[in-house]
Amino acid sequence: MGVVEVREMKDGKQQQTQYEVDFIAMNGQEKYYIQSAYRIDDDVKREQELQSLKRIDDSFRKVVIVGDDIAPWTDENGITYIGLFQFLQKGL
Numbered sequence: 001m002g003v004v005e006v007r008e009m010k011d012g013k014q015q016q017t018q019y020e021v022d023f024i025a026m027n028g029q030e031k032y033y034i035q036s037a038y039r040i041d042d043d044v045k046r047e048q049e050l051q052s053l054k055r056i057d058d059s060f061r062k063v064v065i066v067g068d069d070i071a072p073w074t075d076e077n078g079i080t081y082i083g084l085f086q087f088l089q090k091g092l
Contacts, residue, residue, distance in 0.1 A: 004033065004056050019052040031060040032092065038067045040081075053079055063092060 004019045023034040033053055040046045053062045054077055062079045065087050072082040082092070 004052070017055075019055050021052050021056075033060060033062045035062075035064045036066075037064060040064070040066055050077070050079060053077075061092070 004021060004024070007014055007016050009015075021033045022036045023032075025032040025034060033056060035049050035053060037045070037049050040049060049064060053064070056062065062077075064079060064081045065084055066081060067084050069085060070081065070083040072080060072086060074080045080092070
């Protein structure tokens, strides 16, 4: 599990908040925040998995790997979804 520290302004004061993601991967200067989930069947589960990724406000790639066999796609938040087998075969 990885921890990302984000500085935010709240009530006129700068606060440091930590968000947990399942993995943080580095490839040279590239960084990837990765969440893994067996399935994301409904909006409640999706929000649970995306909560930390949505709050990390930088330009690095955010990825959700799911156990289902799905075609890779990217949502309106720029978060990429990919199936486990596709990830293992082709990577990101």
